[in-house]
Amino acid sequence: MNMNATRRAMALVVVALLASLSLLTACGSTSSSASLPPREPPSGEHQLTAEDVNAWLDGKLPDALKNGDIPGAVVSVVKDGQVVTTRGYGWADTGASGGQPVAVDPQKSLFRVASISKIPTSIAAMQLVEQGKVDLDADISAYLDFEIERRFDEPLTLRHLLTHSAGFDEHGSLTPTTDLEAYVKNDPPAQVFAPGTTPGYSNYGMALAGYIVQRVSGQPFEAYVREHVLEPAGMTTSTYEQPLPKDMAGSLGPGYTSTGEEVPFEVMGDFPAGSLTVSAPDFAAFMNAQLSRSPKLLREETWEQMWSPGLGEERLGNRAKAGEMGLGYFEITRHGRRIVEHGGYNRGWHSKFELYPEEKTGIFISNNGDGNESSRTLRDDLAQGFADRYFPGETVKASGSKDSAEHAHQVAGTYVPSRTYWTTFLSAWMPAFSPVTIEHTGGGKLMLDEAQYVEVEPWVWRQVDGAGAIAAQVKDGKVVSLSQGPAFTLLPMTLLQQALVPVFGVCLVLLLVVTVAWPVGALRRRRALRRGREVGAPVPWLTRVARGGGAVALAAQLTWISLLVVIMANSSTITDGSFTWLIPVARCAQVLQALGMVAVIPAAVDLVMSLRRRAGWRRVTMSAVLLVALVALAWWAWAGNALVPSLGM
Template identity: 40%
Template sequence: MTSHRSIPARLAALVGAGAVVALVAGCGAPAALPTPAPPIPPPGTAALPTPAPPIPPPGTAALTGPDVGAWLDGLVPAGLARSGIAGAAVTVVHDGQVIATRGYGFADSGSGGPGPDSTGSDSTGPRPVDPDRTLFRVGSVSKVFTATTVLQLVEQGRIDLDADVGRYLDVAIPRSFDAPITMRNLLTHTAGFEERIKGLISYGESPVNLRDAVAVDPPEQVFAPGTVPAYSNYGYALAGYIAERVSGTPFETLVQRDVLARAGMTSSTFAQPLPPELRDRLSHGYDTASNPAGPFETVGPAPAGALSATATDMARFLQTELGGTGRPPLLTPQTLASMRAPALDASTLGTLADGPRMALGLFDESRNGHRIVGHGGDTGYFHAHLQMYPDDRTGVFVALNSTGRGPTDTLELRESLLDGFADRYFPAPPAPPAPTAPTASEHAAMAQGSYESSRSLYSTFLSAMGVTGQTTVTARPDGTVLVAPGPGTAYPAVYREVRPWVWQEVGGQRTLTMRADDDRVTAIGYQSAFTLLRAEPGRAAGVALPVLLSSAAVLLVALLAWPVGAVNRRRHRLPAPASLGRLGDLARLPTRIATAAAVLALAGWTTAIATIAGLQEFPDVVVRVLQVAQWTALAGVAPAAVLLIASVRHRAGRGRVLGAALVLLALVGVAWFGTMFGLFSASVSY
């Protein structure tokens, strides 16, 4: 358990720890697990992060408790202080032993929560993270446990990985293709479902009905099964519901009994809200360490992300998975091997199969030539990652209870820890770089263009989110490609083709694979479960955004100019605009109504998307109002055209003709954008 210490005491402890590390590194003898590092002081007090030990040359760092502990004590507190993250827990196992379990910072800053639905307890004093007692929400790391539960049922012959899942369901699921949807597809994110946000996370403690989560307003199937990796929480909700159906046991009870209990995870649960004996041990969740605690997050598709666990329990799971503890395994060796192996091949993925592929519930996160499988997870406040090195019998788990000051703070801290761990203890052997493939320049030219994520919404108004966050691939004269932003990062990255359709990050270890149709690349695979799909010309941000912004600007100026002009004429006693004939005069009012409707729709859609992107509910009735406004704006194209023709015929003047033409073009632009991005969809789903 962590404890408070004065700064001088910390420095003394650091000197002592350094001596122990030096001694152990020199003789190679094992040592006892060091005392967990002290937490970061609460907001408003001074902090003196311990400097991280220097990264040694490859092959010199000993994977021992003292070295790992000292390295973590230097890295994590400094990262928390820099990013404004309140607390963290880390555990490392190796050869069946827990060699480090650490808690840093606070589970409760002492500022109190927002009410009875807040996470954690109502204590008034700071509560440090205790890796043995403090529970963290682990988000999508839960999917590893769901996959394990399903594979136990596969072993029992109650689920067939390659049979259509319809045989196990009592609800209809969306289907747009004849190919079967299999459990293998669900566990590898290749069932073809679009993204769905509504109901993913709600705030406050409320019970969850898993059947409703899969049956009510399901997402559309937009890709043929097995062909396009597209990360899907809905797919894992289905997998968990199937496990519930075939076992006859509620999912939370099933995974508790057959996975958590068997792994010795006595302080972990999928239950929402948490059981009374665990509720007060749950960490608060924060935006930053200086913000008030957020409310409890209820995950709608529970099998996709509802697990709450301590770092110590996660260490027990890693030990059980990696062996060497004497605890009975959760899966047979054959099933465990298949769970960690690529689960799909080129027969459906094509050349996307030449890079990292999903295993059954696990991502291929290999680094430095070492096989690594793992899974990350995020809720609104909590962020976690689990990695296993099956061949090295090593595992790492890290959890954070805050998002941090910057949008990528938690990602960068997790990457620095996980990649730093791999580079320190499992460095890459010296090897010459792979030669550039002779097809590099040709394939780079075929790849150039704009791409959208396969993890998107296609059938609803949230298709408009596709105009933001697009990725641009630019072919460079030397045969490399510039990818902006680089997949899995917020920064541009350069990739070099090392085998046909396989691209390696220059100066890094990320890998892309490409799939081409005819003379252009149509799909780029990355990080096992994600795909970039070439944007249609009209959906490319470089085209759509200028049209949208210029149309919005014209309509807003026109909407303001009409009343300003009327006031100006009245003030200066100017004559009213000349008549444009019967049709022209009749067209004025509907054109202005359409202009106002278009501005209302665009402002409303922007608000809706921003609200929903923050995992907040947006009223269906307001969506309906925006849909009516969008159609009203479309209907205004005809009177706007009549107004322009009348202005020309009656020689209304260059300014009025130009204004009418711009309004018509702007209404057409808004209509075109709405058509390309689903704003005319009758659905209120998201």
Template identity: 40%
Template sequence: MFAHSKKLLAAGLTALLSLIALPLMAQGPDALQPAQPKAAPAEAASAALPPTTGQPSGGAQIEAQDLNVWLDGFMPYALARGDIAGAVVVVVKDGQIVTQRGFGYSDVAARKPVDPATTMFRPGSVSKLFAWTAVMQMVEQGKIDLDADVNKYLDFKIPPRDGKPITMRNIMTHTPGFEERFRNLIVDKWEVRPVGEMLKKWVPHRIYAPGSTPAYSNYATALAGYVVERVSGVPFDDYIQRNIFDRLGMAHSTVRQPLPAALQPFMSKGYALASGEPKPYELVTLAPAGSGAASGVDMARFMIAHLNQGGALMKPETARLMHDYRQEVIPGLNRHALGFWEQKINGRTTIGHGGDTAWFHSYLWLFPNENVGMFMSINSSGKDGVSGPLRTALIEGFADRYFPEPKPAPVALSTAREHARMMTGTYTGSRRPSSSFFDFMNLMGQVKISVNDKGELQVPAVTNLAGEPRKWVEVEPFVWESMDGNERIGGKVENGKVVRWTFSSFGPIMVFDRTPWYRSSSWLMPVLIVSMVIVLLTALSWPVGAIARRRYGATLALQGTDRKRYRLLRAAAWLVVLVPVGWMLLLSGGLEGGGGLTAMFLLLQILGAIGFVGLFALALWNAWRVLKSDSGWFAKLWSVLLAVAGFFILWVALFFHLIGLATEF
């Protein structure tokens, strides 16, 4: 999930886009693609593992030949269409690797094919499953209590919220209530520092009571890794190596940073596009949240252990506690287990985890009841956000082929229309920044739900594989299912009103709450746009007026205090116009950087505060002076409009934390 943070900041702030990056299907004409080598042959699993059992009725048998034919028809086209360099897919069942497939290249220039056994990919936040497994090992040993105050295990303090401390159970279900952290999460160059030092540098603001609201948190996961380090007495990367990788024979896996020299020959390069240049090895500053690198076959070993009731990693009862715990967020939608999150596909329950760095995109799915698991990873972002649709299409195609299930019957039409009407409104995501200037993203990224003239639910933010809004059918009270897939939307009703909603892919880790009226983009955005136009025209009147007077030999009629007021007001207007431009220019290059970048952040916040407050104060003074004068009606009207514009710009600046001195966010 890291790419959501880094890429969203660089691109999202420049374009003032939403906090939530929803995937779009690759579109447009085919580009020239590197030739794709044949998939690496499947290898038999260890003979010591139990044989594959029968397949539930209704779908194809999960066997190597059928899987390979299906994957060979799907993956090469998907990679070529999306301008993706390489991928790995492994499928396990009943303790065996059914197939392990490498597609494309780990190094395009060297034409080095992906080897599923040895080529290492960055699984991003799938690496969190290593940290969660380590936590459960500590729980099994009695060294961590899931429901104790986490401060018990720390050498610094996490403040309570609403009088309640956070617990490890909160952390493992992403409900500690932290705001999102962005800066320097993934970097290209970094002096590796202990995770404890990074955690103590800045504790994110708490925006929810613990246990109440899912809000995905890399900081919280790193906190869990630090707890493992402290209670075990072993550095986190050493602990994972000894107690997970070595136990399972994962010889091509690590969470160490930088990448150990012995593993560097096996590491796939990462790409924005396969047709572009390779990117530097990414470094995760909050290492336990996503520093891993692993081969497909090693991830198969990890899946087999979890499917085998913990295998060599933990006792069966510990594995059941980890897998079977279900924290409900919205009735009828996916829930969160301990570390894993639930994804229902074709009526079957899976648990898994997704992961993204800037260049690698991965997903791990386990079907516990069927004893089946799948892991996939690609080494390129690809065109038009293709990584998300590719993963969705792969798992849904797999489920449709091997675990087909009829669609549920719809709710009565009249009831569905009324429920859809109750869902309408403007909502803000729970995974968000809140205490810094990045709060402005929450104005730009609010999600609107409406109904069409047929009374059908309209949620433009949740799109299908083609990037188009989905069509929804209500299948349970306040639960809608997409007509073209397994995606679901659900609303939570309190006192006869829908207060929050989410969709099944994000449900366990993020919800959308109704936006308070004073922060709602439904009226603030139009007002803000009009206000900025008024301020821009006022700012332009200064140089335009000066040019006109010079051309025609005229002089500014104002004298003394009025002339000073004229110039100060327009100087403040220019400041209000130019500060957002400065933000966009500064952030368009990402958020990596040290003291120099921090100084620029502080400077822009100081200039913004002067501009926002100064414009409103000067506009009020100007309106008072103009209204008392014998100026014409237009000058009087404009002075009032400018004062109103200054008021609403200051409103946004105050309610969205554009005035402050934040350097950590």
């Protein structure tokens, strides 16, 4: 511990010395600005030129990275087929592990862009659609070599995969793998929503699209995308490969946690959804390829199809007005201008790009640290600042409807996101750990994640100073669901969901009381016998069985709690392969839980017998408390899916 702290301190000293001694000047529009002093951006109207963009970025990002505890970042801006600028800031490697600090090289440093990986994957899938090898609206069973469990009769199509509307439960894996086939086939998630009805962001769905590309093309996914998407787009130093090829590995520094610790290279089985590694010049070339509707990748009409609503109001109703998914792309607006975009987040890596198709302009940012709480909105703030500076427009204005306040009052409440665990043991906890709360702040305004929204038309709210939107689906005068942007649906939290964690907590207390009271009573009895006092009859064997069942149920609860504590305490490393032992622990908890449910029978019989024997108020009370706790916990296990075979991890 002291040695590590010393090393970190020495590394920080080295960083500080280098920062103070190395005044690097900008070299054209592709300079690294690891230690550039802030400079004031030009005032007045702003033209989208290298000089103006560089001044704006240099005046904003160094302080933002410093204040947000983010080591480094790259930014690329393109317009009309040209690269306006490619800038690097901060450190690709802080030297925290003992090496020399390395500044971000905007031309060579590599960054992992996480879910932006879904865009080349979607393009690859649409290439096969263009070739007639895949039907966008045919059931995907025609292209798979395994069965996906269905809960609905509607076809499950590639369109649903690309619009995040396949209806899949959230899915994860504790076992890292680079075998795409093994990933999609091993314990696939359940289908919890009818296809095309409830958008819910799904990495598994996009990985499945990648597997279809692999199956139909006859090539490994990484090879197909490299040959048919990345290289034709000019991305010669980008790859989905895990680990990186030797000739690229030296250009990728580590990602960093919010406390500055290095994040190991994450190997992911759903790599079509998240493993892409790029350089800033490569991504600039990719943005230009998209904005020019490059025929090397897709036909012009296919580009427009990917950038258009993929489902439509006929499927989503009023929720479509909050923005819809295209085919792989998010479609949003800033200042009334159409934007297609995608963001990405992996441990230690955060990225975002936005394209303005009509203006043929794009911006890309990627940073290599989780940062502190103040940096949470860095990517969105930069994108909004870019729009404010170069594509200004009128601010969002409320509609002024007399019904706005009533609408806001009805929408305000607590919701569960569609992207959460619905069918595994984690579903018992998600309502407590991932609720979304929307507040009515008066005057028809809503507050969500500290952002303010105003109603711009009936049941549609837009963020005052950003691109966010909320749209409500109302049935019989009640809000049945909300759309929080293209791929995220919010569903009102039910009373059952609200009760899960409190019931678990009450049962924990009751079982602790009964379990502790048992040996305490035995000790009191033994002490009374030693003193020659008269005591009641010994505890019957049936009571002992019932209380033993209570102790087993309590052990199940403690095991669940321990499991959750480990998962939450190690959320940044939980998928690195070192926590596979949690699977047998979860199975053990399920066995204990099942035995606790069986214990309801002897506990019920024991209570009846205690009443018949008039066993005394203490014993009757303990028997009643035990039965109530076991029955309530049995309900929790059923309602919270604690015993389902699939663990979802």
